[in-house]
Amino acid sequence: MEPFADVPEDVSQWNEGADEPLAELPAIVDLLRRRCAIDFSGYKTSTVTRRIRHRMAQCELDGARAYLQRLDTDETERNALCRDLMINVTEFFRDxxxxxxxxxxxxxxxxxxxxxxxxxxxxxxxxxxxxxxxxxxxxxxxxxxxxxxxxxxxxxxxxxxxxxxxxxxx
Structure with a gap:
């Protein structure tokens, strides 16, 4: 049982702060609008924030400021974030x-x-x-x-x- 000693009793703690807006969010959305020609400003803040945090984790970056710099210089990462944000959820007669x-x-x-x-x-x-x-x-x-x-x-x-x-x- 020792390997699990640090696991919180309430696993929802693992996701704490995941939906909290990032201070850099407006700058990231603006960068995507300018560099990818896609405006995500109308998307739900919580959705955009979750997707950005997911990409930050994929890049092994802790801070949104570092991720913003990465987006500014790394076209591959910009495209990856845009793909993640363009929710390709689909099904027949969805609504x-x-x-x-x-x-x-x-x-x-x-x-x-x-x-x-x-x-x-x-x-x-x-x-x-x-x-x-x-x-x-x-x-x-x-x-x-x-x-x-x-x-x-x-x-x-x-x-x-x-x-x-x-x-x-x-």
Missing amino acids: PEVFAQLADEVLPDLLRGRDASDELRIWSAGCASGEEAYSLAMLALDAAGRMGFHGNVKVFATDLAGDVLAEASR
């Missing part, structure tokens, strides 16, 4: 209420009165590995069948993370 509203209201309104030579084009921005885009395509084709629309249905899917987009296009 059931939104997809239900699309199926029941939005898509029928978009298709109503369209001519067979028309085309319905849908853009899925931030599509990650494609499940949302495929979900939209399934809903659109179903709605087209219900509404008697025989034109083309096209779904365009984009994402800032090229690696997940490449995976989605396979």
Whole structure:
């Protein structure tokens, strides 16, 4: 039992301070905006802080000031942090209420009165590995069948993370 003598009784202590904002957070977000052309200022502070702390641990850096300096000089690390921040969470019909509203209201309104030579084009921005885009395509084709629309249905899917987009296009 001796190896475990230093383990706190309440393991939640291990995560203490993980969500506390970093003093350098605004500078890190600004650096990413300038150097990576991605603005994370609208992200939840706790999420950004957790991801930064995770990257700091990966780099074996204790302080956010040292990590900020690393980000300023290390493009590979900047890209790694940006990838971590661009949450690529995806699943089919991920937000059931939104997809239900699309199926029941939005898509029928978009298709109503369209001519067979028309085309319905849908853009899925931030599509990650494609499940949302495929979900939209399934809903659109179903709605087209219900509404008697025989034109083309096209779904365009984009994402800032090229690696997940490449995976989605396979």
